[in-house]
Amino acid sequence: MQRRAPAADDLPECLACGACCFSSEAGYLRVFEVDAARLGADRAVVTVSVGGACYLAMKDGRCAALSVDLERGSARCTLYPRRPDVCRHLQRGSAQCRQAIARAHRPQRAAPRG
Ligand code: SF4
Numbered sequence: 709m710q711r712r713a714p715a716a717d718d719l720p721e722c723l724a725c726g727a728c729c730f731s732s733e734a735g736y737l738r739v740f741e742v743d744a745a746r747l748g749a750d751r752a753v754v755t756v757s758v759g760g761a762c763y764l765a766m767k768d769g770r771c772a773a774l775s776v777d778l779e780r781g782s783a784r785c786t787l788y789p790r791r792p793d794v795c796r797h798l799q800r801g802s803a804q805c806r807q808a809i810a811r812a813h814r815p816q817r818a819a820p821r822g
């Protein structure tokens with residue numbers, strides 16, 4: 709039986725979302741040789757070595773390739789056509805995608821007053 713892709717009509721387009729591109733982990737998304745070849749010269753800018761392995765560089769809690777417009781509240785992958793396989797494999801509408809969106813929209817706990 710053919711598996712159907714999860715319905716994603718209620719979700720933003722990936723190029724207007726970026727929720728799965730946020731993490732506090734330095735080693736969040738692996739970059740392999742096939743990805744590095746696709747990245748070309750940008751490899752030096754958007755990747756970092758963590759424990760001897762290559763990962764997407766994280767900056768301010770998000771992938772260094774994610775462009776965030778705080779005024780519009782939007783985020784866009786600047787590498788989208790050349791993004792690594794690990795990003796391509798995260799299916800829009802999957803459980804992992806929905807968890808990332810739910811996490812991104814979770815209200816921040818107010819800082820305790822001193
Ligand atoms: S896969 Fe999901 S969480 Fe990631 S950018 Fe696309 S819609 Fe957003």
Ligand code: SF4
Binds near residue numbers: 728
């Ligand atoms: S390369 Fe693009 S899709 Fe992948 S984590 Fe970075 S900003 Fe997100």
